[in-house]
Amino acid sequence: MNIYHQMLRIRLVEERIAEAYKFGKMRCPTHLSIGQEAIPSVLSTILSKQDCAVSTHRCHAHYLAKGGNLDKMIAELYGKESGCSAGRGGSMHLIDRHVGFMGSSAIVANSIPLGTGIGLAMKLGKREDISVVYLGEGATEEGAFYESLNFAALKNLSVLYICENNMYSVYSPLSVRQASSRSNCVIAKGLGLKVAKSIDSDCVLSIYSEMKKVVERMRLGSGPAYLEFKTYRWREHCGPNFDNHIGYREENEFLEWQRRDPLRKVRLKLEGHYRDFLAYEIELVEEINKEINIAFEFADKSPFPRKEDIQQNIFGAGSLGSFT
């Protein structure tokens, strides 16, 4: 039920962003998570606030699932001072350190070493908490991926690498980027990770049981793990629209994935299990929409950062002091 709530909330937020984008108030590149809600939603029920996560340019679902503040997220998209990054980062650079969401990068694979370094910090601090690194399959092509996994294995860090393979890197299909005989799980194992699995993403509950096992073992010091999931980005790479007709992928493929919508599947399951589910869902949708309305209102009414403050936070205050 919690997983469903999370998925639904993310779906409704993202769809609202898609709908409102045309008003021109969110003036930054926005990469929506519609269709990819399941994995972070499942993980959100397993992680605590003390666990950390880093993400990619497509970070909204990861941020929200980790518990990131919705008002501040929308305000950030609006470029307002009240945004989670004070309007300086935009959609691609969300942060909410109070819930352990430690940032997201606009450079593919740039956050993989960061999350690995957070894992190092967990080890140095002798913490049982883990560091989650969300990445797309495109990032597994970057050198930073190999280097980071190698180090994580070497130092036995509690880093959980979650690869969401949505098969496209902007418009480039997997077939022009990775040999068909390639396996990222084999690569991860080859680099020394003891746990590297490809998990069937169709059933949310089986994702849950797999992830829970991995995380629990990780807290006890079993070392880094790599989990790969197949998923699908419903809308265009960047922006609110659908683009299944421009030629890089087929409408049929999209429809097939839409039919397998994890959100719909979970809903059907819950309908079957709970008699009052439909009524509950109506309430839930209303509650979430209210929350979303408040967030958009907040963002709209918030002021932009002041021009005079443009040089703020390049360096910390008083940080040019001497040592002696």
Added chain:
Amino acid sequence: MSKHSYAQSIRLAIADSMRNDESVICYGLGVTDPKGVFGTTLNLHKEFGDERVFDMPTSENAMTGIGVGASIMGYKVLMTHQRLDFFLLGLDQLVNSAAKIRYMYGGEINCPITIRLIIGRGWGQGPTHSQNLQAWFAHIPGLKVVMPTFPSDAYNLLRASIQDPDPVIFLEHRWLHNTKDIEPDLSQSISIGSSRCCKNGVDYTLITTSYLTLEGLKAARYLEFKYNLSVEVIDLVSIKPIDYQAIKASAEKTRRICVADTGFSICSIASEIISFIVSDSAVKLKSNPIKLTMPDCPEPTSYGLTKGFYIRAGDIAMAILDSMNIDYNDVFTDIPEPVPHDIPGDWFDGPF
């Protein structure tokens, strides 16, 4: 402090930092090996343990990002590279992560990482073991860059860099590592952002960087002794932020400037300083500003080609005399380039 060599001062700074602050960690290729990066990290792992001082995989890109990740969680990270040139693989993490983190997250997190980069030069190091790319680093908003010349400055600035809440690039010239006891009066310690006036003067302002400060002082003493010229030597020390105030004050006084920069010519720090002086209407120069740098050419390896390639005291003296229309014919016999020219000189007493 002055009884220690530059390299020993670096090691002391790291050890003292680590002793005083448990959050400091130190890693790099060869940091724990028997040579200890020219002695600068020797046996630190024995005192502080393997978790805080460690060698690393040959993964400059990820290891920089890993340092950034640890630093945003509160660790003060010191990363060392035996050559600046090796670090170039880590530029994405330096420029797109470290330098931007505080800014693009509205100050929510910061990145207290210090990266020591050693500038090679000499003994045929060649094009990819000798580069001085301080201009690249200075160009990026969000980075601080220092290049201390003297052992005491190296000690104080490395400690300040490690404690600094923002990323600092710490450039060490290999030809300074074994220097000792040659600093001017260093009773006044400096901070990041300050230059150091090594020698007061009224006739000329000579601005120097890193190793060229030593060549500059040699030239200045020669010019005073033989030509009665009073040359003010300012060691820039802080490449970013540049101490514009001190430079301007000196230029206003002497009205003649020469900048000796260890980097390549185009878009160099020397270019930046000269542009700054010339753009300021309050400074009325008496002669054209002089830019002394490496040419726009990769550093060669052959002994035959490195002869006369680098700026030496003689080149500085000649350039200054020439700009004042004073005959400089004796300069290269009085202060010739040392032979052999590919080692640091009289004070050099160790292997490369």
